[in-house]
Amino acid sequence: TEPNSPTVKTSIPGPKSIAMKRDLDLIQNTDVVQFFVDYDRSVGNYIRDVDGNVLLDLFTQIASLPLGYNHPRILEVLKDPANISAFANRPALGIYPPTEFAKLLSETLLSVAPQGLTQLQTMACGACSVEHALKGAFMAYRRRERGGSAPTQQEIDTCLMNTPPGCPKLSVLSFKNAFHGRTMGALALSHSKWFHNLDFPAFNWPIATFPTLKYPLEEFYKENIAEDARCLAEVEDKIESAKKAGQPVACVASEPMQCEGGDRYASPQFFQGLQDICQKNGIALLLDEVQTGAGATGKFWLHEYFHLRDPPNLVTFAKKMLTGGFYYTPDMRPTEGGRIFNTWSGDPSKVVVLKAVLGVIKDESLLARTTDTGNYLMKSLMDAQEKYPHLLSNARGLGSLAAVDFPAAAPRDNLVERLRSLGVHVGVCGTSSMRLRSTLTLERKHVDIFADRFNTVLRDT
Amino acid sequence: TEPNSPTVKTSIPGPKSIAMKRDLDLIQNTDVVQFFVDYDRSVGNYIRDVDGNVLLDLFTQIASLPLGYNHPRILEVLKDPANISAFANRPALGIYPPTEFAKLLSETLLSVAPQGLTQLQTMACGACSVEHALKGAFMAYRRRERGGSAPTQQEIDTCLMNTPPGCPKLSVLSFKNAFHGRTMGALALSHSKWFHNLDFPAFNWPIATFPTLKYPLEEFYKENIAEDARCLAEVEDKIESAKKAGQPVACVASEPMQCEGGDRYASPQFFQGLQDICQKNGIALLLDEVQTGAGATGKFWLHEYFHLRDPPNLVTFAKKMLTGGFYYTPDMRPTEGGRIFNTWSGDPSKVVVLKAVLGVIKDESLLARTTDTGNYLMKSLMDAQEKYPHLLSNARGLGSLAAVDFPAAAPRDNLVERLRSLGVHVGVCGTSSMRLRSTLTLERKHVDIFADRFNTVLRDT
């Protein structure tokens, strides 16, 4: 069972982590390895490192753990002999699906599909989910242009040589500070950190400005509306210029909240406007919920807060969903077989575990709990921000996602390190934000521990 | 235990498969779904569909099953309580690796590393393995160009906008008929089937001709040498023109044998020449062993047959290795952290299963068996080809990889279907090739069954 509080015995990384890192560094660059983890003995919201330090984990494997470590319901699934063959025999899902696969999808991924998105493709990680979702959009765009005709022989021949008309000059509009993944299609939409992109050739696609909200929102209502309008106008401009440049936009891709880029929220009005622009121009709207979905915000999908008139065309997921994939509207559905496909096309064994996770979310009302705990956490961040206005600003969050800004990277990193030495592990994002990403099982008592340690560190700063 | 022979009770797909396909088609395009599988009751080299048909499987989930279905040693691993936490807690491997991760890698992936490749990155599928291997090559190329200097501020700023100099105009040379994956970087190297590429914007990178060997090799020795020379000259030409066009080649990528493109082998001399050209031009050589590695050819890696002077710089793997990833030479190693990275960066639970697979390969001398069974299979293909020269040509293979050509797609597809109705399941590739991809546990007795059914169908054609 979960400990009552963190225990820190050594510096972190401790001697064992340092030795293991030395070994691993013989094999690969380990500059970003933080510490080695004893996953066997990590429990719930507490991660235990190999030196025996037990930390309250508010980063949870880059926001990818839905229920925490070694959740009993997950262990149960793994011990159930009925599930073994899903782990022993990974299928080529696109051609040889397992018995009753549609039923498994209905009971799991489809049971939490965003409203209006009836179609579903499983994938294996966030990046391929985005890549293949883009393909859906490109195909839909060209299908409409063809007006029902079959592809020409010239298209078929040229596409094998990477050239138009088979490989058309289409583009995807993305946003500054966005992050969508590290494969070259997803990376073309990612603009948050130089070391993600440097040295890699890239598609020269349009990149628009994502709104920068001013906090507190109540105080800057007008300014934020103007910012929305300015950014939407820029999107329209860039769509127009891309068309003129012979590289029309087939898809607009955005996170519903930019995570890696610094927990940058935008208003529902912004996304409503974005959808209007997309619809007006026959462009697919892709919302990338890899980090924000799976209940992280207290609703299953962040974009539910936007009250969009119509569903977005494509919604990607991964991380807490355990499997990658994307939902889509029927107009994004490929009309030829094998277009959205790879050998594994997902991994049913992950869906089997997801089934248990979704069961727990429902049985224990974890969406409501995430909202409650999130509010409680926000209050403690707000309190701290009020007390230490020279250190903290722009506290913001939704459910298990929360962030606050520091004046610069150095004081932020310093605080994060000291917090860890007191047993609370958090993440960072953007240039100078602290990023909190808890599981859905976090409770007020955990927040109390965070707040206590956070205030201790702030007091001594 | 494995049945002694196939059983076919219904047409394939049978009524249950058809019903399940109808259900799944409500959710996604199912045009390429062949039949639904009862993975619980598939055993060894026999796949059982949901209608109770039991087929000798010579395609094995697109060549991705190393030992067949429900292998006892794999089931053992899955039942071992010591392994549960690897399945229950998928880490963000790049920052929070599990206890003794270097040791796990040493005992598994590194124990079968191609000679000279000391560095290793785990990934999650073939596509991301290729994508990130390319990144290694791009970084190495730019590092050398920078001559030890740090990236400039201009590079750092421009890379976030997808433009040079931060995102330089570099290219990767690939080959006609190649296949490396479906994400946009890997897809830029893939030119085997139109429905993989059509409608998607693509990097305009150089594409050279892969040799077309004439069979039997003994008879066309001179012609094949001339073909090697012609293709190598073209590679040099394209490297030269790419440089002139301001888009220098940082990496040459090739399968050691083109699989999807039609089981197209090239001579060791061709690959030796390719390495010479790469080395002369400071270009990284990537050999993509996703389908050919993991013992499939009787050696652990197909490129061992090439006796290259130096190791290739990058070797990618997936499929039978259960996890994706790539090996690389020290000069391809990133010098900054977090450059080759994503949330999961692999999946240790797959490595845990791989450990058992590698144990079985060793304990049961499966490389030797694969060579023996492969030779036996080749003999039966050769015999058939001799007997039916109007139907079959270019029988070729290495270990568990084998293929033979038909005069056109229609007779090939017809034969494949009739073979299946007799209980033998095979694949296809290229325009008119039958593709065999067995597990490493295939034995002569299985080949006898294949040969019997194959000859029956040929006789009746």
Ligand code: FES
């Ligand atoms: S690209 Fe997603 S698993 Fe490989």
